[in-house]
Amino acid sequence: MTVSGFLIDLDGVVYINGEPIPGAISALQELRRRGVPFRFVSNNTHRSRETIRARLARFGVDVPVEWIFTPLTAAIAYLRNAGAASCWLLGSPDAAEELKRAGINPADPAASHVLVGDLSDVLEYDMFVTGFRVLKNNHAELLALEHDRYFKGSDGLLLSAGAFVAALEFAADVSATLLGKPSVAFFQAALSSLGLPPEEVVMIGDDPRSDIGGAASLSIRGILVLTGKFDGVLPPDAAAPWKILPGLSDILSLTQ
Incomplete structure (x- = not known):
């Protein structure tokens, strides 16, 4: 089948903890040389798109910021569509800055929306409790920037x-709206950017549920790589993925 x-x-496929995975950068550079289009579809909510773009450029992969799709871009569009100029963000300072650049106040206790992203190094109990109170007192909507387990x-x-979305859902007795992978709308935005039919596109990831499952909802074939959290055992x-490959460099055999 044509690819x-x-x-x-990105995380677990191109780099881990900010360090490039062997062979990944050269594979991306080769795709650019061959003129094979690609887009980055990441559930990373710790860093803004511009920060991600700058990191990739340092590695030798210089792409437009518009090629990078993250839940933060989906959140900005969602809030704008809802007519909301503020939210309560449980997330990183970089995520807060991206919201501010879009004209959205990320720390409004009177907000109508609570956003939950990566809290790996910023979690504070008071911040979390305020988010809970915003949900209860304002009858706010809970937005999950992503819903990955780990x-x-x-x-x-x-x-x-x-894990933190689930805690707020339980405590506030609400259900979150998912904005990142495996949301169909999130994948559709990236697919539309490519301008290709889904049957000619392949998703490369390390998460069977959010990467492969999300892509499958649009009939996009999925490839799991073994460089990230996927350990070779499918939940x-x-x-089921189309293929399981050792790493990103192994996709080059699929294109001319």
């Missing part, structure tokens, strides 16, 4: 935002 373009996850860090697996409720 004309790729959607590519991700792979340099020293092992780490809790991802899904019983996960969509």
